[in-house]
Amino acid sequence: MLEQTRSSEHDAGAAASGIVDAAVEHAPSYYAASANPSPVRDALTADIETDVCIIGAGYTGLSSALHLLEAGFRVTVLEAARVGWGASGRNGGQIVNSYSRDIDVIEKTVGKKDAALFGDMAFEGGRIIRERVEKYGIRCDLKDGGVFAALNDKQLKEIQHQKALWERYGNDQLEMLSQSDMRNVVDTDQYVGGLLDKSGGHIHPLNLALGEAAAVESLGGKIYEDSAVVRVERGEPVKVFTEKGSVTASFLIVAGNAYLGGLVPELKAKSMPCGTQVIATEPLSDEQASAILPQDYCVEDCNYLLDYYRLSGDKRLIYGGGVVYGARDPSDINAIIRPKMLKTFPQLENVKIDYSWTGNFLMTLSRLPQVGRIGNNIYYSQGCSGHGVTYTHLAGRLMSEVLKGQAERFDAFASLPHLPFPGGHMLRVPFSMLGAWYYTVRDKFGI
Numbered sequence: 001m002l003e004q005t006r007s008s009e010h011d012a013g014a015a016a017s018g019i020v021d022a023a024v025e026h027a028p029s030y031y032a033a034s035a036n037p038s039p040v041r042d043a044l045t046a047d048i049e050t051d052v053c054i055i056g057a058g059y060t061g062l063s064s065a066l067h068l069l070e071a072g073f074r075v076t077v078l079e080a081a082r083v084g085w086g087a088s089g090r091n092g093g094q095i096v097n098s099y100s101r102d103i104d105v106i107e108k109t110v111g112k113k114d115a116a117l118f119g120d121m122a123f124e125g126g127r128i129i130r131e132r133v134e135k136y137g138i139r140c141d142l143k144d145g146g147v148f149a150a151l152n153d154k155q156l157k158e159i160q161h162q163k164a165l166w167e168r169y170g171n172d173q174l175e176m177l178s179q180s181d182m183r184n185v186v187d188t189d190q191y192v193g194g195l196l197d198k199s200g201g202h203i204h205p206l207n208l209a210l211g212e213a214a215a216v217e218s219l220g221g222k223i224y225e226d227s228a229v230v231r232v233e234r235g236e237p238v239k240v241f242t243e244k245g246s247v248t249a250s251f252l253i254v255a256g257n258a259y260l261g262g263l264v265p266e267l268k269a270k271s272m273p274c275g276t277q278v279i280a281t282e283p284l285s286d287e288q289a290s291a292i293l294p295q296d297y298c299v300e301d302c303n304y305l306l307d308y309y310r311l312s313g314d315k316r317l318i319y320g321g322g323v324v325y326g327a328r329d330p331s332d333i334n335a336i337i338r339p340k341m342l343k344t345f346p347q348l349e350n351v352k353i354d355y356s357w358t359g360n361f362l363m364t365l366s367r368l369p370q371v372g373r374i375g376n377n378i379y380y381s382q383g384c385s386g387h388g389v390t391y392t393h394l395a396g397r398l399m400s401e402v403l404k405g406q407a408e409r410f411d412a413f414a415s416l417p418h419l420p421f422p423g424g425h426m427l428r429v430p431f432s433m434l435g436a437w438y439y440t441v442r443d444k445f446g447i
């Protein structure tokens with residue numbers, strides 16, 4: 001349980017535009033309720049100076065901070081709410097390799113030769129997480145093994161293709177699962193087969209973020225909570241302002257993702273915040289837990305709007321799904337997610353739901369991360385489009401490489417083209433809903 005609490009939630013994006021006061025509690029998730037002890041950090045109340053200032057203490061910001069500190073930079077992180085308050089502290093906890101669109105899509109965009117670099121990086125984020133957990137002794141219920149579950153033959157063919165693709169880039173941890181193999185992994189008759197990635201896995205996401213923040217501080221990094229950046233004064237050095245202080249830095253890293261709001265206007269046009277919802281059941285009995293997920297792998301299905309689930313360290317079923325384009329918070333999360341859970345596991349009809357929450361991720365039109373620089377000293381990485389747990393950890397390493405003068409891998413991501421959503425700011429939500437409806441119909445009929 002977190003040691004102390006503040007009054008209520010807020011919207012960091014709104015804070016960035018100066019609208020919201022400093023009410024900064026975590027979302028009412030199972031993760032906040034079961035978080036490892038962690039201090040409430042001071043807000044910034046002075047004018048200070050550093051080498052690298054980072055906006056946002058999610059995985060992108062924390063991973064960048066950690067890699068930069070290890071490389072000898074002085075680092076200050078400014079977080080509008082609390083460490084892990086955004087998607088990083090409330091996600092499904094699934095360590096999913098590669099990117100939201102796979103390397104074959106990147107091959108079509110940049111050509112086979114240049115795509116090889118992305119293939120080489122596709123499994124690095126998961127390795128970084130495991131290194132962090134080991135090196136800094138982070139207690140976050142890390143488990144190995146993730147399964148992609150096919151609901152129809154078309155999806156089965158797609159994951160066979162994905163296996164061949166990933167093997168081409170060196171992942172030798174993959175195994176196709178037949179329909180009967182799947183019954184040894186998930187007790188449901190929904191699936192026709194699946195793909196096991198033994199190098200996937202799952203974690204308590206908030207505890208990973210809190211552990212990384214402690215590691216940042218152990219290396220001399222400074223993290224301020226309740227410190228929304230409200231203005232960026234560009235220049236060399238760059239200066240950022242909170243309500244009560246400022247940081248002057250040689251470099252700025254923007255890691256506010258779906259909660260950044262309009263702070264950096266260039267980043268707004270080509271991305272869209274989206275919500276997704278998660279529920280956590282009461283703890284299951286040992287028999288129930290080992291019956292529904294006997295191998296304790298995490299699972300996501302292969303639908304366009306996918307369901308994802310796993311067991312927590314104390315054997316709750318954590319079940320998520322759905323996408324709310326434009327990130328409006330639904331009024332009744334249970335009404336959306338519980339029926340999905342019961343479709344997969346009708347045997348859980350009488351199990352109580354203890355927690356339900358929502359969180360925002362940032363989508364790009366291509367579903368690939370939006371990475372780049374503004375001027376000579378502002379860097380950003382955002383928009384992992386729903387699969388960001390591993391990529392954000394890689395992003396941190398890329399940030400430290402580029403600030404050390406090794407730009408090749410950062411520039412590969414920065415070269416990915418990004419288009420604005422059709423319909424512009426006003427119509428991007430209905431247009432995206434229409435697109436999702438089209439793909440949902442195709443998923444339903446396996447076409």
Ligand SMILES: Cc1cc2nc3c(=O)[nH]c(=O)nc-3n(C[C@H](O)[C@H](O)[C@H](O)COP(=O)(O)OP(=O)(O)OC[C@H]3O[C@@H](n4cnc5c(N)ncnc54)[C@H](O)[C@@H]3O)c2cc1C
Pocket residue numbers: 012013015016055056057058059060061078079080081082083084085086087088089090091092093094095096227228229230255256257258259260261263275276277278308320358359360361362381382384385386387388389390392
């Ligand atoms: C419900 C949910 C389930 C998900 N499940 C999975 C999953 O199982 N597997 C997976 O791979 N991915 C999943 N994702 C996606 C993944 O969680 C994200 O891609 C990833 O955590 C993004 O990390 P981030 O650090 O870029 O952003 P965030 O974690 O959102 O962090 C951004 C931080 O910046 C802060 N901030 C914003 N503006 C300012 C400002 N002006 N000043 C100071 N601070 C600011 C915010 O308060 C926030 O703490 C899920 C996302 C959600 C929402």
